Amino acid sequence: MHRLAREQPDVPSPAGDERAAELLKCVEELRARQARGELRGDIDVGVLFLVFFAASVAPVALRSITREFTQQDPGSEEFIDHYADQVARIMAVIGDAAAVEDTHAPEPTEPSGG
Template structure:
């Protein structure tokens, strides 16, 4: 007698397979702006903890307390959600820069670095993007334009005497970005050096003040 080749387990798997579900109208109508916010906040936490490659849509949905199909509905999937986070970060950075043109370089440093505890996940996301080839260069074009803008501003400040004339603004900018995000990207070193919590507001303010003093010394005066 010929034996059947289909196993019971295979038959059950086939019969129980469910098609991908589109969020119903009630889900879509439930405060879409707030729903998007919850997804973005959960995704930022997940991406900053695991990078783009390690993050899972199901875990982002679980963090947000929402159906994972809503991520596809609002953002088109993980890649679209990652792009949305980068776009929001870029908008925030542009707004900060626009409001700080009249500040001295030292004061600009203090206000920027003091924000790191609030932007810790974004700083870690930036580190993941640099270390993981799977992240690609999603914000590359905007980032390049932003860095050129920053270099133009540093050139203006250098001509005004805020930065010593023998310093290369490009080297200064890279070193400053690394130093500003170090408490978020190298928290283990910060804890070992300071014996303090690098995520605390007190640490951030002290660190920001000290970086500002270092920059004041770089004026060459």
């Protein structure tokens, strides 16, 4: 975690290409899900992945802030379970928004014959 938080701009990480390939694979998987309509089309999946990646490390990287916001110990099993549940719910809302977006799309109109 410290290595991730302390990376210097424009300095390749020791894992370099291998880590970049794994991260790109995750983003490509989100793009495929977006193409299947599982995610809204107007969301940049690279940014979405970054948001959820940041969410996954936030309780560790921002321990005191996490404790202040939630009034829970970020290292406790209860917090971890609750946090995972809430992040999953947020992801579901994003997925549901894609379905709602599709159901609210305008119906194609027939050309008037006249």
